[in-house]
Amino acid sequence: MKNLRISALALITIISFSSCSSDDTAKIVNEEEVITTVTATFTPEAGGTPIVLTSRDLDGDGPNAPIVTVSGNFVTGTAYNGTITFLNELETPAGNITEEIFEEGHEHQIFYSQTGLGTFTYNDTDVNGKPIGLKFKYTANANAATGNLTVTLRHEPNKDAEGVADGIITNAGGSTDAEVVFPVTIE
């Protein structure tokens, strides 16, 4: 009996001590999935200086709000070739999430929602022939206008739902990975 108790005690001691030796200092986690920066670049079809719309939130899900910048105004009736990139600038060098979206294009779609700013059409397709939205065409409204352009990146949307392939977000479902709003002026 005594031996049993001693061995039990010894076992307890060994387990207790062995568990105390690990180093408990936290390791830094640089969030690698977070989208900090959304950049939409509009290059006039006829050539000229591109207009760049940027939303940058360098603390990710932290308390600071994204900073939105728009490099210039659009010109009435003009057609633009658009591209959009998503970066994680918490990493050095910055993580390029655009590539992931392209590779998993069938699981992603980017929506450009606005009223009275003109027309957006998709200029790319995923493996199923549905739009992704990394490339698009924008034709500015024929008359001067101001308004907001909302760019939404949806993960796992239902691309077969009504209107989704035409860029109407209403029935898209899925979960929102990015949703930024740019104030836009057409003159």
Added chain:
Amino acid sequence: MRFYYILLSVFMAGTLCAYSQNTISGNVSTNKNTPLDGAHIHIEQLHAISSTDGSYEIHNVPSGEHRIVVSYIGFKTIDTLVTVHERLRFDVKLKPESTQLQEVVLTENNAIPKNTIREERLKTETIEKYSNASLGDALKEVAGVYSLKTGNTIVKPVINGLHSSRVPVISNNVRLEDQQWGTEHAPNLDINAAGKISVIKGANALQYGGDAIGGLVLVEPVSVLKDTLFGKTIINAASNGRGGSISSSLHKGAEQGWAWNAAGTFKYFGDRQSPDYVLSNTGNRENNFAGDLKYIGDSYDISAYYSLYDAEIGIAKAMHIGSISDLVRAINSKQPAVIEPFTYDIDAPKQDVVHHLAKMNFNKRFSNNSSLSVQYAFQHNSRKEYDIRRGVYTDKPALDLTLATHSAQADWKKEIEALTIKTGASFSTQDNTANPDTGIRPLIPNYKKTDAGAYGIASYAFSDSFTGEAGLRYDYSHMLASKYYQKSRWTSLGYDGVYDKFIVADAGTQLLTAPEFTFHNISASLGIRKHLNSHYQLLANAGLAMRNPNPSELFSDGLHHSTGTIELGNLGIQKEESYKLSTTLLKTHGTFTFEATPYLNMINNFIYQSPTDIEYTTRGAFPVYEYKQTDALMAGLDLHTNWKISKHWQHTFSGAYIYGQDITNDLPLIEMPPLNLVNSIRYNQDNWHNFFAEIRNESVFTQKRYPNNNFTVQLPVNGEFVDTLVDISTPPKGYSLFHFSTGMTFKTFANTGLAINFSVLNIFNHAYRDYLNRQRLYTDDIGRNFQLQLKFNY
């Protein structure tokens, strides 16, 4: 409101007071003086079951000669005649069935249960009924216990409105350390390995800890004190989820020598279904094992125990949202965003949980009515939560925590005539490791915690009918964490200049910190048990309990995907202090029995989550919920009644009402269980192979008292910002469900049997949502479910 409760109690007491007669009480034990828990004592129509310490009581025994039968499985039944003319003590020593000797000790004496704490125990039949469900589901059978759910497989017990860290679960005398701080972390144990499950409301059972502000759940394995080998297999099949479970256990009992138990459970379910749609990704799997080996000596026993709980639980896909726009869509559409065809596959979001518990225990009984118990336990809890992620992260958990806990304790008990003294000490160390490879800043940081405590409880029987108990406990706790804070968050939480002492290093955009906390807590209890007459007992308890803030309340820092909220802990959170008064009026004999428990719980520094702000990120706007503290008052009544209408018919009722108020801000408390009533009518016919049929109605009222945390946020609609109300507060409408169950038991051979049970839950396939189900904003609860259960005893 409370006035009506008092009136109700008085009314019941008044109408049901019957003629007073004799009481028989005593102890049932083995011939080695080991108390027998659960022995049946019958005197004609009256019967009782012995409690943990072997004691029993039967009231209302008319004067005269009676036949008394005492039985316990594996022991020789005692069948004898006694003459009753006043209070009678009838102690019984049962011999194992293999021997023929009978020993009956008859003394004219009084016996009083010395425990002033009410333990509400689930019947074995109830435990078996929930064989393919969970502990939280089974506990709901106790009046005053509700459940906090995430979907239908993650179920946490809510005792008198309180849950999680406020309701410790004690499994086989070990406090379960399974990250219970999270509202979507269910107790990591298999209900099939439990021989006994009971609930203690409030913190008065100080031997288990001083912080059970809500109450305690005690789960104990099967203990067999006889030389035998028997087993049980339960097979369940359910239509909803198109799955089932199989659970087998083998028990080798011994009065002396080696005894062992082994139990295994396997569960497999696919997507559950609401009345109108498939709840996509709500399947679950469980593989559990529990076993122990025990050597029983003359005056001592030594045992080793191990249990494994391994679960994979799907979380409804509809609950995953990326932004407030998604949340608004989910709330307003009244339909889940994702409805896919039925599948058994479990995809992200999901939880993978593995819990190991190993313990060694040594008990020694001394000749001077005292006993000592020494125990060491090790627990290893691993929790991986998977979210819907992109690219290389798809198969990586979003949260990966490992919690290791060592605990040791010693308990000593001594009886000196009417006085019982219990005292003990405990020590534990805990280590939490958050895997940094998830690529997401962990919700709970690395930490090391050391706890030590000591208690003393004395109970004294002042007279035949009056027992008092007092207890005191001291607890020490020290915690050292290691966590990176974003600098912007550190500043926005107001930590600059306040917690500089915790900063270890500056890592660019983040700060490495080492927050450290020390707590000294006192808890105390005072209780009485009074036999008012042969029918009625009154228990009254007053308790002081203190609970330290848990890691989630201190450190939470980030976006919670299923709720679409940014949750922030606070390093300044203080411990909670609860002052609870409760009384229980018990009527334990006669054809109508009841138990009424009114209570009042004042909690200072009550920790709760409150919306404080809206923050903007690349994903859009999110409400910020911060842990705050207030003074809270909770008052309520739990009522349970049982009416044996006739030999065949029986009615049972359970009901609970709770009033919870934040008295500092004069607001209702959030997530208080609504008024709920359960009525069941059961028909029994013992002659038809123990046939029974039961109809059960479960009615949950609409919770009208809730804090309005609704907020307005500007959401882009077609490019324009529109003020949108986000209704996260309004509780869903009340509901009423009907369930049916029936069954029969067949004896195949002398010692083997087969029981067949069939049940239909939610007969009318009613669509409903429950206020305390975190899925309620997104989907309906589950619909009709046909269940078939086969139980083999061998």
